[in-house]
Amino acid sequence: MTLPKATELPIGAVIPEPGSTRRNTTAGWRTLRPVINDERCVRCQLCWLYCPEGTIVEKKGVFKVGGRTYDVRYEINYDYCKGCGICANECPTKAIEMVPETP
Amino acid sequence: MMVQKTKQVEALTSNYAAAYAVKAVDVDVIAVYPITPQTTIIEKLSEFIANGELNAEIIHVESEHSALSAVVGASATGARVFTATSSQGLEFAHEVLHIASGFRLPIVMAVPGRALSAPISIHGDYSDVMNARDTGWVIYIAATAQEVYDTVIQAYKLAESVLLPVMVAYDGFLMSHTMEPVELNDEEEVRSFVPRAARPYTLNPRRPVTMGPLASPDWYYELKYQQVLALREAYKAAAEVDAQYGRRFGRRYGLVEGYRMEDADYAIVVYGGAAYGNAREAADRAREAGIAAGVVRVRLYRPFPTEEVLKALEGVKAFAVVDRAIMFGSPAEGPLYKDIATAMYIHGVDKPALNVIHGIGQRPIYVEDMYKIYAALRENPRRGVVFMGVRI
Ligand code: SF4
Ligand code: SF4
Numbered sequence: 001m002t003l004p005k006a007t008e009l010p011i012g013a014v015i016p017e018p019g020s021t022r023r024n025t026t027a028g029w030r031t032l033r034p035v036i037n038d039e040r041c042v043r044c045q046l047c048w049l050y051c052p053e054g055t056i057v058e059k060k061g062v063f064k065v066g067g068r069t070y071d072v073r074y075e076i077n078y079d080y081c082k083g084c085g086i087c088a089n090e091c092p093t094k095a096i097e098m099v100p101e102t103p
Numbered sequence: 104m105m106v107q108k109t110k111q112v113e114a115l116t117s118n119y120a121a122a123y124a125v126k127a128v129d130v131d132v133i134a135v136y137p138i139t140p141q142t143t144i145i146e147k148l149s150e151f152i153a154n155g156e157l158n159a160e161i162i163h164v165e166s167e168h169s170a171l172s173a174v175v176g177a178s179a180t181g182a183r184v185f186t187a188t189s190s191q192g193l194e195f196a197h198e199v200l201h202i203a204s205g206f207r208l209p210i211v212m213a214v215p216g217r218a219l220s221a222p223i224s225i226h227g228d229y230s231d232v233m234n235a236r237d238t239g240w241v242i243y244i245a246a247t248a249q250e251v252y253d254t255v256i257q258a259y260k261l262a263e264s265v266l267l268p269v270m271v272a273y274d275g276f277l278m279s280h281t282m283e284p285v286e287l288n289d290e291e292e293v294r295s296f297v298p299r300a301a302r303p304y305t306l307n308p309r310r311p312v313t314m315g316p317l318a319s320p321d322w323y324y325e326l327k328y329q330q331v332l333a334l335r336e337a338y339k340a341a342a343e344v345d346a347q348y349g350r351r352f353g354r355r356y357g358l359v360e361g362y363r364m365e366d367a368d369y370a371i372v373v374y375g376g377a378a379y380g381n382a383r384e385a386a387d388r389a390r391e392a393g394i395a396a397g398v399v400r401v402r403l404y405r406p407f408p409t410e411e412v413l414k415a416l417e418g419v420k421a422f423a424v425v426d427r428a429i430m431f432g433s434p435a436e437g438p439l440y441k442d443i444a445t446a447m448y449i450h451g452v453d454k455p456a457l458n459v460i461h462g463i464g465q466r467p468i469y470v471e472d473m474y475k476i477y478a479a480l481r482e483n484p485r486r487g488v489v490f491m492g493v494r495i
Binding site: 003004005006007009010011012013014015016017018020026028029 | 205206207208266303304311312313314315316318319320321322325326328329332333
């Protein structure tokens with residue numbers, strides 16, 4: 001996504017339309033992104049529980065991973081994930097890796 | 104038949120001159136808290152309102168922080184506003200100075216400069232004003248009551264055209280409480296000179312906008328850079344407003360004023376009234392003694408008029424900058440000196456320049472002191488800082 005230039009922004013940091021937060025993403029300051037290795041994930045839900053931003057999404061469905069079948073999968077909504085790394089820290093199977101963001 | 108308008112001349116203090124200008128531009132909202140030496144501005148404005156001469160809302164606030172906050176709010180709705188303060192009051196409002204400029208609100212504020220605590224001094228210098236120099240405000244420093252009147256009017260035109268807050272500063276007490284003849288403009292003329300311009304964004308329930316949002320690292324830098332551009336634009340606009348004002352009302356000052364600078368070898372650079380008056384008198388005496396002396400007065404302090412200052416000092420062999428404020432711990436303690444030194448360095452100009460700190464807490468600056476500076480410049484042109492008039 002390309003953001004507007006200094007000269008293109010409304011004067012005085014005004015947000016000129018109401019309700020714009022509905023389509024604003026808030027992940028611009030992330031330097032590391034969590035990546036979940038689905039193979040190692042045991043569906044313990046700890047990352048989902050600990051994420052302070054609520055940006056880990058619990059997806060329902062039928063997911064065949066290796067020899068197992070799960071009815072849930074954890075995904076990260078990168079539009080809002082701040083890259084704090086709490087999920088990676090809490091994951092008991094080290095299924096989450098923090099990977100550098102490239103500009 | 105042409106109606107001949109008689110010129111109205113009044114004996115006014117600079118504070119009253121500011122109040123008369125505020126009345127002439129017809130402001131909507133005023134919020135101020137009493138602080139010496141600013142108080143008489145608001146006294147006069149209250150009188151105007153009580154007499155029905157000015158139709159404005161006056162907000163009685165409990166501090167200068169609130170005063171500036173109140174005009175920030177009022178200005179955000181599109182109202183034309185005014186406030187004034189001095190010294191600790193300006194320091195107390197400092198946080199809001201950044202908010203006013205960040206919001207790009209055309210607030211006009213008068214500041215008769217006063218020394219800072221501690222120890223308490225109610226007397227004049229420019230420590231308060233100089234502390235506000237990096238807040239994104241346009242800052243004028245006037246030298247006469249007439250100029251205070253004219254500059255406050257110009258300030259509204261400039262503020263509303265570039266959307267920046269403007270401070271009009273002048274000497275506390277030496278100007279704020281002393282009288283000079285001031286020629287007042289016809290108020291209808293003033294109002295036609297400063298018509299209310301439509302603003303791009305105001306707080307209006309029929310057209311909702313958000314002011315004061317949070318800006319993440321994705322946005323903040325660009326918005327601050329916008330302010331850099333706005334101040335650069337204000338530099339050009341200030342000269343233009345001054346020229347227009349001159350055409351309409353017959354008085355203009357330029358961004359930098361020179362006195363006997365045409366063939367000067369030695370110059371004193373000053374700001375404010377007392378320093379300018381005494382330096383001019385000293386230059387006359389120095390000329391009689393055979394020193395080609397001149398004075399440069401910086402009238403627009405922010406944005407800094409680099410070109411004009413460099414041009415004014417082009418022909419001199421050496422100069423001194425008299426500062427009435429101290430930047431503690433700086434390589435040279437005078438703020439104007441530092442600006443000029445920076446401007447010269449960037450433009451590859453190198454000539455001896457002395458920084459003279461004087462007039463702190465209204466320590467009298469005598470014409471004789473200024474004369475001594477000229478003599479010293481001729482005898483021994485050098486660099487560095489001199490604390491003049493202090494017992495050491
Ligand atoms: S890095 Fe932080 S914000 Fe992002 S998903 Fe993990 S816990 Fe949530
Ligand atoms: S904490 Fe680790 S193992 Fe548990 S659900 Fe999240 S990614 Fe899977």
